[in-house]
Amino acid sequence: MKRLWLLAACAAALSGCAAPQSAVRANAVPGFGAGVRTYAFMDGSDRQGERGGQPDGFAPAVERRLAELGFTAAPQPVARYRIALTHETRPASVGIEYGGCADEAPCGAPALPPGFEWPGAKPYVHSLTLRFFDRTDGREAYKVSAAKRDRDPDPGHAIDALVASALARLPFGETGTATGDRTGPTDWKITLSKPGADAAPRVTGIAALAH
Template identity: 40%
Template structure:
Protein backbone atom coordinates (compact mmCIF):
# COMPACT_ATOMS: atom_id res chain seq x y z
CA UNK A 1 0.00 0.00 0.00
CA UNK A 2 2.85 2.39 0.90
CA UNK A 3 4.59 1.54 -2.40
CA UNK A 4 1.41 2.34 -4.36
CA UNK A 5 1.02 5.68 -2.59
CA UNK A 6 4.65 6.63 -3.33
CA UNK A 7 4.24 5.73 -7.03
CA UNK A 8 1.08 7.84 -7.27
CA UNK A 9 2.81 10.75 -5.56
CA UNK A 10 5.78 10.48 -7.91
CA UNK A 11 3.50 10.49 -10.96
CA UNK A 12 1.65 13.53 -9.66
CA UNK A 13 4.93 15.32 -9.04
CA UNK A 14 6.23 14.43 -12.49
CA UNK A 15 3.14 15.88 -14.16
CA UNK A 16 3.69 19.14 -12.28
CA UNK A 17 7.38 19.41 -13.10
CA UNK A 18 6.77 19.25 -16.81
CA UNK A 19 8.06 15.73 -17.50
CA UNK A 20 4.80 15.00 -19.26
CA UNK A 21 5.04 18.27 -21.22
CA UNK A 22 3.29 21.59 -20.81
CA UNK A 23 -0.49 21.36 -20.90
CA UNK A 24 -3.65 23.17 -19.82
CA UNK A 25 -7.24 22.10 -19.34
CA UNK A 26 -9.76 24.33 -21.10
CA UNK A 27 -13.48 24.68 -20.38
CA UNK A 28 -15.98 26.71 -22.36
CA UNK A 29 -19.46 27.67 -21.20
CA UNK A 30 -20.66 28.26 -24.77
CA UNK A 31 -19.39 25.46 -27.05
CA UNK A 32 -19.71 26.25 -30.77
CA UNK A 33 -20.68 29.86 -30.03
CA UNK A 34 -20.98 32.21 -32.97
CA UNK A 35 -19.32 35.56 -32.47
CA UNK A 36 -20.92 37.63 -35.18
CA UNK A 37 -20.35 41.25 -36.03
CA UNK A 38 -17.24 43.35 -36.09
CA UNK A 39 -14.30 41.78 -34.26
CA UNK A 40 -13.43 44.79 -32.15
CA UNK A 41 -13.09 44.71 -28.39
CA UNK A 42 -12.34 46.81 -25.35
CA UNK A 43 -10.98 45.30 -22.14
CA UNK A 44 -13.20 46.00 -19.15
CA UNK A 45 -10.80 46.36 -16.21
CA UNK A 46 -11.58 46.08 -12.52
CA UNK A 47 -10.01 48.65 -10.16
CA UNK A 48 -7.66 45.99 -8.78
CA UNK A 49 -6.39 45.28 -12.30
CA UNK A 50 -5.74 48.96 -12.95
CA UNK A 51 -3.43 48.99 -9.91
CA UNK A 52 -1.78 45.61 -10.59
CA UNK A 53 1.71 45.90 -12.11
CA UNK A 54 1.30 42.45 -13.73
CA UNK A 55 -1.73 43.52 -15.73
CA UNK A 56 -0.15 45.64 -18.52
CA UNK A 57 2.37 42.96 -19.64
CA UNK A 58 -0.36 40.33 -19.43
CA UNK A 59 -2.68 42.42 -21.62
CA UNK A 60 0.10 42.73 -24.18
CA UNK A 61 0.30 38.92 -24.50
CA UNK A 62 -3.49 38.72 -24.77
CA UNK A 63 -3.69 41.45 -27.45
CA UNK A 64 -1.13 39.62 -29.60
CA UNK A 65 -3.08 36.35 -29.48
CA UNK A 66 -6.43 38.06 -30.12
CA UNK A 67 -4.91 39.78 -33.17
CA UNK A 68 -4.06 36.32 -34.57
CA UNK A 69 -7.77 35.50 -34.24
CA UNK A 70 -8.73 38.61 -36.21
CA UNK A 71 -9.65 40.76 -33.19
CA UNK A 72 -8.50 44.33 -32.79
CA UNK A 73 -8.93 46.92 -30.07
CA UNK A 74 -11.49 49.56 -30.93
CA UNK A 75 -9.79 52.83 -31.81
CA UNK A 76 -11.87 55.99 -31.49
CA UNK A 77 -15.18 54.12 -31.75
CA UNK A 78 -17.30 51.88 -29.51
CA UNK A 79 -16.11 48.26 -29.45
CA UNK A 80 -18.45 45.49 -30.55
CA UNK A 81 -17.36 43.32 -27.61
CA UNK A 82 -16.40 44.04 -24.03
CA UNK A 83 -13.79 41.58 -22.80
CA UNK A 84 -13.61 40.65 -19.12
CA UNK A 85 -10.33 39.09 -18.01
CA UNK A 86 -9.81 37.25 -14.73
CA UNK A 87 -6.71 35.36 -13.66
CA UNK A 88 -5.20 34.00 -10.48
CA UNK A 89 -2.29 31.96 -9.19
CA UNK A 90 -2.63 30.02 -5.97
CA UNK A 91 -0.93 27.11 -4.20
CA UNK A 92 -2.17 23.76 -5.44
CA UNK A 93 -2.48 20.61 -3.40
CA UNK A 94 -1.81 17.00 -4.34
CA UNK A 95 -4.07 14.62 -2.43
CA UNK A 96 -3.92 10.87 -1.97
CA UNK A 97 -7.27 9.11 -1.81
CA UNK A 98 -8.07 5.98 0.18
CA UNK A 99 -10.97 3.66 -0.69
CA UNK A 100 -10.98 1.52 2.45
CA UNK A 101 -12.53 3.96 4.93
CA UNK A 102 -16.07 4.90 5.82
CA UNK A 103 -17.22 8.34 4.53
CA UNK A 104 -17.21 9.77 8.07
CA UNK A 105 -13.64 8.54 8.66
CA UNK A 106 -12.15 9.95 5.46
CA UNK A 107 -10.89 13.30 6.63
CA UNK A 108 -8.84 15.39 4.22
CA UNK A 109 -5.41 16.10 5.72
CA UNK A 110 -4.18 19.70 5.72
CA UNK A 111 -2.21 20.78 2.65
CA UNK A 112 1.53 20.40 3.02
CA UNK A 113 3.56 23.60 2.74
CA UNK A 114 5.81 21.82 0.20
CA UNK A 115 5.57 18.97 -2.29
CA UNK A 116 7.38 15.65 -2.05
CA UNK A 117 9.71 16.30 -4.99
CA UNK A 118 10.74 19.95 -4.96
CA UNK A 119 9.03 23.27 -4.34
CA UNK A 120 5.38 23.96 -3.80
CA UNK A 121 3.00 23.41 -6.71
CA UNK A 122 0.88 26.27 -8.04
CA UNK A 123 -2.31 26.37 -10.06
CA UNK A 124 -2.78 29.13 -12.63
CA UNK A 125 -6.20 30.01 -14.04
CA UNK A 126 -7.40 32.39 -16.74
CA UNK A 127 -11.00 33.20 -17.71
CA UNK A 128 -12.01 35.28 -20.73
CA UNK A 129 -15.62 36.46 -21.11
CA UNK A 130 -16.92 38.20 -24.22
CA UNK A 131 -20.00 40.41 -23.89
CA UNK A 132 -21.89 42.11 -26.70
CA UNK A 133 -21.57 45.77 -25.87
CA UNK A 134 -25.02 46.72 -27.21
CA UNK A 135 -27.02 44.04 -25.37
CA UNK A 136 -24.71 43.27 -22.43
CA UNK A 137 -25.20 39.56 -23.15
CA UNK A 138 -22.35 37.12 -22.54
CA UNK A 139 -21.73 35.36 -25.84
CA UNK A 140 -18.56 33.40 -25.07
CA UNK A 141 -16.68 32.28 -21.96
CA UNK A 142 -13.52 30.19 -21.88
CA UNK A 143 -11.25 29.18 -18.99
CA UNK A 144 -7.79 27.61 -18.99
CA UNK A 145 -6.03 26.03 -15.99
CA UNK A 146 -2.48 24.73 -15.63
CA UNK A 147 -0.16 23.67 -12.81
CA UNK A 148 3.58 24.05 -12.28
CA UNK A 149 6.14 24.98 -9.62
CA UNK A 150 6.45 28.66 -10.56
CA UNK A 151 4.60 31.15 -8.37
CA UNK A 152 4.96 33.99 -10.92
CA UNK A 153 1.66 34.39 -12.82
CA UNK A 154 3.38 36.21 -15.69
CA UNK A 155 5.40 33.09 -16.52
CA UNK A 156 2.20 31.03 -16.84
CA UNK A 157 0.16 33.57 -18.82
CA UNK A 158 1.54 32.96 -22.34
CA UNK A 159 0.65 29.26 -22.12
CA UNK A 160 -2.79 30.01 -20.61
CA UNK A 161 -3.62 32.59 -23.28
CA UNK A 162 -2.44 30.25 -26.05
CA UNK A 163 -4.55 27.44 -24.57
CA UNK A 164 -7.70 29.53 -24.10
CA UNK A 165 -7.50 30.72 -27.70
CA UNK A 166 -6.14 27.50 -29.26
CA UNK A 167 -9.55 27.08 -30.92
CA UNK A 168 -11.82 30.06 -31.27
CA UNK A 169 -14.47 29.26 -30.49
CA UNK A 170 -14.08 25.76 -29.04
CA UNK A 171 -16.60 23.26 -30.40
CA UNK A 172 -18.56 20.82 -28.23
CA UNK A 173 -17.74 19.10 -25.89
CA UNK A 174 -17.01 21.83 -23.34
CA UNK A 175 -13.79 20.32 -21.91
CA UNK A 176 -10.47 20.10 -23.75
CA UNK A 177 -6.79 19.36 -23.11
CA UNK A 178 -4.29 21.61 -24.88
CA UNK A 179 -0.67 20.44 -25.07
CA UNK A 180 2.08 22.95 -25.75
CA UNK A 181 5.81 23.03 -26.28
CA UNK A 182 8.12 25.96 -25.57
CA UNK A 183 10.15 27.17 -28.54
CA UNK A 184 13.84 26.44 -27.91
CA UNK A 185 14.91 29.90 -29.09
CA UNK A 186 12.21 32.32 -27.96
CA UNK A 187 10.73 30.26 -25.13
CA UNK A 188 7.25 31.19 -26.37
CA UNK A 189 4.88 28.20 -26.11
CA UNK A 190 3.32 26.78 -29.26
CA UNK A 191 0.25 24.54 -29.45
CA UNK A 192 1.08 20.89 -30.19
CA UNK A 193 -2.38 19.32 -29.91
CA UNK A 194 -5.96 20.16 -28.92
CA UNK A 195 -8.07 17.17 -27.88
CA UNK A 196 -11.43 16.81 -26.12
CA UNK A 197 -11.29 15.39 -22.60
CA UNK A 198 -13.01 12.05 -22.28
CA UNK A 199 -15.86 11.97 -19.73
Protein backbone atom coordinates in the same frame (compact mmCIF):
# COMPACT_ATOMS: atom_id res chain seq x y z
CA MET B 1 -14.15 26.16 -11.85
CA LYS B 2 -13.37 23.34 -9.39
CA ARG B 3 -13.37 20.82 -12.25
CA LEU B 4 -10.97 23.05 -14.18
CA TRP B 5 -8.56 23.18 -11.24
CA LEU B 6 -8.63 19.37 -11.04
CA LEU B 7 -8.07 19.02 -14.78
CA ALA B 8 -5.10 21.36 -14.54
CA ALA B 9 -3.72 19.37 -11.65
CA CYS B 10 -4.07 16.20 -13.68
CA ALA B 11 -2.53 17.87 -16.70
CA ALA B 12 0.63 18.60 -14.75
CA ALA B 13 1.28 14.89 -14.20
CA LEU B 14 3.85 15.50 -11.50
CA SER B 15 5.53 12.20 -12.20
CA GLY B 16 6.81 13.75 -15.43
CA CYS B 17 5.29 14.83 -18.72
CA ALA B 18 6.68 14.60 -22.22
CA ALA B 19 5.34 18.14 -22.74
CA PRO B 20 3.57 20.76 -20.61
CA GLN B 21 -0.22 20.54 -20.56
CA SER B 22 -3.11 22.75 -19.49
CA ALA B 23 -6.86 22.44 -19.12
CA VAL B 24 -9.47 24.63 -20.81
CA ARG B 25 -13.21 25.02 -20.23
CA ALA B 26 -15.28 27.06 -22.68
CA ASN B 27 -18.92 28.04 -23.09
CA ALA B 28 -20.26 29.94 -26.11
CA VAL B 29 -23.49 31.37 -27.44
CA PRO B 30 -24.05 30.09 -30.99
CA GLY B 31 -22.86 32.67 -33.50
CA PHE B 32 -20.18 34.14 -31.28
CA GLY B 33 -17.43 35.69 -33.41
CA ALA B 34 -19.56 36.07 -36.52
CA GLY B 35 -19.76 39.51 -38.10
CA VAL B 36 -17.91 42.47 -36.60
CA ARG B 37 -14.96 41.31 -34.52
CA THR B 38 -13.98 44.35 -32.50
CA TYR B 39 -13.34 44.38 -28.77
CA ALA B 40 -12.32 46.50 -25.80
CA PHE B 41 -11.29 45.47 -22.32
CA MET B 42 -13.79 46.38 -19.62
CA ASP B 43 -12.65 49.09 -17.22
CA GLY B 44 -9.93 47.69 -15.00
CA SER B 45 -9.60 44.35 -16.80
CA ASP B 46 -6.44 45.36 -18.65
CA ARG B 47 -4.79 46.47 -15.39
CA GLN B 48 -5.92 43.63 -13.14
CA GLY B 49 -2.92 42.42 -11.16
CA GLU B 50 -0.74 45.35 -12.23
CA ARG B 51 2.74 45.69 -10.84
CA GLY B 52 4.37 49.01 -10.16
CA GLY B 53 1.55 50.88 -11.88
CA GLN B 54 2.00 48.90 -15.11
CA PRO B 55 -0.22 46.16 -16.54
CA ASP B 56 1.03 42.72 -15.58
CA GLY B 57 1.34 41.42 -19.13
CA PHE B 58 -1.81 39.34 -19.50
CA ALA B 59 -3.77 41.97 -21.46
CA PRO B 60 -0.96 42.67 -23.98
CA ALA B 61 -0.53 38.93 -24.55
CA VAL B 62 -4.29 38.54 -25.10
CA GLU B 63 -4.28 41.51 -27.49
CA ARG B 64 -1.52 39.97 -29.59
CA ARG B 65 -3.31 36.65 -29.85
CA LEU B 66 -6.68 38.24 -30.64
CA ALA B 67 -5.03 40.18 -33.48
CA GLU B 68 -3.74 36.89 -34.89
CA LEU B 69 -7.32 35.57 -34.76
CA GLY B 70 -8.74 38.53 -36.66
CA PHE B 71 -10.07 40.60 -33.75
CA THR B 72 -9.40 44.34 -33.68
CA ALA B 73 -9.20 46.61 -30.65
CA ALA B 74 -11.68 49.50 -30.69
CA PRO B 75 -12.91 52.24 -28.34
CA GLN B 76 -15.16 50.76 -25.68
CA PRO B 77 -18.34 52.66 -26.73
CA VAL B 78 -18.27 51.11 -30.22
CA ALA B 79 -16.54 47.76 -29.67
CA ARG B 80 -18.72 44.73 -30.45
CA TYR B 81 -17.38 42.77 -27.49
CA ARG B 82 -16.31 43.94 -24.06
CA ILE B 83 -13.83 41.59 -22.45
CA ALA B 84 -13.46 40.99 -18.72
CA LEU B 85 -10.03 39.52 -17.96
CA THR B 86 -9.14 37.93 -14.64
CA HIS B 87 -6.33 35.67 -13.52
CA GLU B 88 -5.24 33.95 -10.35
CA THR B 89 -2.33 32.00 -8.92
CA ARG B 90 -2.69 29.93 -5.79
CA PRO B 91 -0.93 27.06 -4.04
CA ALA B 92 -2.27 23.62 -4.93
CA SER B 93 -2.32 20.52 -2.82
CA VAL B 94 -0.35 17.57 -4.17
CA GLY B 95 -1.86 15.12 -1.71
CA ILE B 96 -5.05 14.60 -3.74
CA GLU B 97 -6.07 11.56 -5.71
CA TYR B 98 -7.61 12.62 -9.01
CA GLY B 99 -9.86 9.61 -9.35
CA GLY B 100 -12.65 11.79 -10.71
CA CYS B 101 -10.77 12.57 -13.91
CA ALA B 102 -12.32 11.17 -17.04
CA ASP B 103 -10.48 8.41 -18.86
CA GLU B 104 -9.43 10.88 -21.54
CA ALA B 105 -8.28 13.51 -19.03
CA PRO B 106 -4.57 14.31 -18.77
CA CYS B 107 -4.18 12.45 -15.49
CA GLY B 108 -1.21 10.73 -13.99
CA ALA B 109 -0.43 12.81 -10.87
CA PRO B 110 0.51 10.32 -8.17
CA ALA B 111 -1.41 10.07 -4.91
CA LEU B 112 0.93 11.27 -2.16
CA PRO B 113 0.83 10.84 1.61
CA PRO B 114 -0.91 13.66 3.54
CA GLY B 115 1.46 16.55 4.20
CA PHE B 116 4.00 15.41 1.62
CA GLU B 117 5.72 18.12 -0.42
CA TRP B 118 8.10 17.77 -3.33
CA PRO B 119 11.58 18.71 -2.13
CA GLY B 120 12.38 22.37 -2.70
CA ALA B 121 9.16 23.27 -4.47
CA LYS B 122 5.45 23.66 -3.88
CA PRO B 123 2.92 23.22 -6.66
CA TYR B 124 0.87 26.17 -7.90
CA VAL B 125 -2.14 26.46 -10.17
CA HIS B 126 -2.37 29.45 -12.51
CA SER B 127 -5.63 30.36 -14.25
CA LEU B 128 -6.85 32.87 -16.81
CA THR B 129 -10.50 33.64 -17.57
CA LEU B 130 -11.81 35.72 -20.47
CA ARG B 131 -15.48 36.70 -20.66
CA PHE B 132 -16.82 38.32 -23.84
CA PHE B 133 -19.97 40.45 -23.43
CA ASP B 134 -21.93 41.49 -26.51
CA ARG B 135 -22.45 45.27 -26.53
CA THR B 136 -25.81 44.98 -28.33
CA ASP B 137 -27.61 43.20 -25.49
CA GLY B 138 -25.07 43.01 -22.67
CA ARG B 139 -25.18 39.23 -22.41
CA GLU B 140 -22.15 37.00 -22.00
CA ALA B 141 -21.48 35.60 -25.45
CA TYR B 142 -18.39 33.57 -24.65
CA LYS B 143 -16.39 32.48 -21.62
CA VAL B 144 -13.15 30.56 -21.61
CA SER B 145 -10.89 29.59 -18.71
CA ALA B 146 -7.45 28.02 -18.89
CA ALA B 147 -5.54 26.51 -15.98
CA LYS B 148 -1.99 25.24 -15.69
CA ARG B 149 -0.14 23.63 -12.80
CA ASP B 150 3.58 23.97 -12.15
CA ARG B 151 6.06 24.73 -9.36
CA ASP B 152 6.61 28.40 -10.15
CA PRO B 153 4.83 30.92 -7.88
CA ASP B 154 5.30 33.78 -10.39
CA PRO B 155 2.14 34.14 -12.54
CA GLY B 156 4.15 36.12 -15.07
CA HIS B 157 5.92 32.97 -16.18
CA ALA B 158 2.56 31.33 -17.01
CA ILE B 159 1.18 34.16 -19.17
CA ASP B 160 2.17 32.82 -22.58
CA ALA B 161 1.04 29.26 -21.83
CA LEU B 162 -2.33 30.38 -20.44
CA VAL B 163 -3.07 32.78 -23.30
CA ALA B 164 -2.00 30.24 -25.92
CA SER B 165 -4.25 27.64 -24.29
CA ALA B 166 -7.31 29.83 -23.74
CA LEU B 167 -7.14 31.20 -27.29
CA ALA B 168 -5.93 28.10 -29.09
CA ARG B 169 -9.36 28.20 -30.74
CA LEU B 170 -11.87 31.01 -30.77
CA PRO B 171 -14.36 29.77 -30.05
CA PHE B 172 -13.86 26.34 -28.54
CA GLY B 173 -16.99 24.27 -28.36
CA GLU B 174 -17.62 22.93 -31.84
CA THR B 175 -18.37 19.52 -30.33
CA GLY B 176 -20.38 20.85 -27.39
CA THR B 177 -23.94 19.83 -26.66
CA ALA B 178 -26.52 22.54 -27.27
CA THR B 179 -28.28 23.63 -24.09
CA GLY B 180 -30.91 26.26 -24.72
CA ASP B 181 -29.20 28.99 -26.71
CA ARG B 182 -25.72 28.04 -25.53
CA THR B 183 -23.16 25.48 -26.59
CA GLY B 184 -21.24 23.59 -23.96
CA PRO B 185 -19.60 23.83 -21.62
CA THR B 186 -16.76 21.84 -23.11
CA ASP B 187 -13.48 20.75 -21.56
CA TRP B 188 -10.22 20.39 -23.42
CA LYS B 189 -6.69 19.14 -22.81
CA ILE B 190 -4.07 21.39 -24.37
CA THR B 191 -0.55 20.14 -25.04
CA LEU B 192 2.15 22.79 -25.29
CA SER B 193 5.67 22.84 -26.59
CA LYS B 194 8.43 23.22 -24.06
CA PRO B 195 9.39 26.91 -23.94
CA GLY B 196 12.88 27.70 -25.12
CA ALA B 197 15.21 30.42 -23.94
CA ASP B 198 13.72 32.94 -26.36
CA ALA B 199 10.56 31.19 -27.60
CA ALA B 200 7.10 31.22 -26.06
CA PRO B 201 5.23 27.93 -25.70
CA ARG B 202 2.94 27.05 -28.59
CA VAL B 203 -0.02 24.71 -28.81
CA THR B 204 0.91 21.33 -30.27
CA GLY B 205 -2.21 19.37 -29.42
CA ILE B 206 -5.91 19.91 -28.61
CA ALA B 207 -8.11 17.10 -27.32
CA ALA B 208 -11.74 17.27 -26.22
CA LEU B 209 -12.49 15.61 -22.88
CA ALA B 210 -15.55 13.49 -22.29
CA HIS B 211 -18.03 14.64 -19.64
